[in-house]
Amino acid sequence: MKISIIKPGLLSTVQDLGRYRYLSQAVPVSGAMDELAHRLANKAVGNDDNDATIEFTYADASFKAETDILVAYSGDGAFLFYNDQVMPAEKPLFFPAGSVIKLIHNAIGVRTYLAIAGGWDVPDVMESKSTYLTADFGGFKGRILQKADVLIGGTTISEASQEILKELIHRSLTYPNWRISRESLLPEKRQNIRVVLGNEIGWFDAASIISFLTNSYTVDRRSNRMGYHLSGKPLVRKVKKELLSTAVTPGIIQVTGSGDLIILMADxxxxxxxxxxxxxxxxxxxxxAQLKPGNTIHFSEISSDEAEELFLEREQDLSLITTAISLKYIKT
Structure with a gap:
């Protein structure tokens, strides 16, 4: 399976779930910003969760199917259009060779993930296919996608993908009557970000801690795949000592010297x-991952036990989705 890029969009890269085994060598995780959307796009075509997808940022992109293709998309950044018809998300879509597909921006979010049966075939770098643009490695030639780039799907296709393809292969667009409900896996209030208080919470005065958990913050224009800068009431430190450089990971919220907040992200x-x-x-x-400049959020505290329980519940739901698709398509 193969596509060619007609219009690459603002920032389109190949990503998987990231590289975690090289943090001690100062190599960032990278990977999909919205892991949930990435995983659901893969599940919809019968892929492994870690197979590479294309991460489109703000859409305004298009590509051509150079061969028959089986794809799926997920995320709040775009709608897929074919012949001026919007395509349903989180379900397998069969497009015949010659089809031109457009991604039109969805004002709700930022990022959209396109999976192809077998995953996108790019080299592994440090056990991952993720693009890390700062160091120019991983993904498709270590860079963002450009006009006329040709991307190929992997040749090792799962049994589920093969069965889905057999069901849908036709001379025209086809897709099944089922889809994965991404909405059911997300909280109703998307502006409320749940957090576990961090190691240096005691460095801030009581008024600042209350402010952090009650006031709203706005994402500003400096935000990118490395981190989101937030505008709001600055926090005041009661401990003036400096912190020795210590380990950080995506999701940590740092407080700068001026009292501003940064949410660390994939890169x-x-x-x-x-x-x-x-x-x-x-x-x-x-x-x-779906926040854009101008969006307003607020934080609410939960315990580490609650965060773990929420994580395990979602993982169980994702496992059930994989099982359901396997039972539907794989003969026992």
């Missing part, structure tokens, strides 16, 4: 010297 550094006031619960990181 963040592996160590940092700003105090860590909190950490975004893993289940809410997909909400952060």
């Amino acid at each position: 963040c550094q592996t160590t940092g010297g700003y105090p860590r006031i909190a950490h975004v619960a893993a289940v809410d990181l997909p909400l952060c």
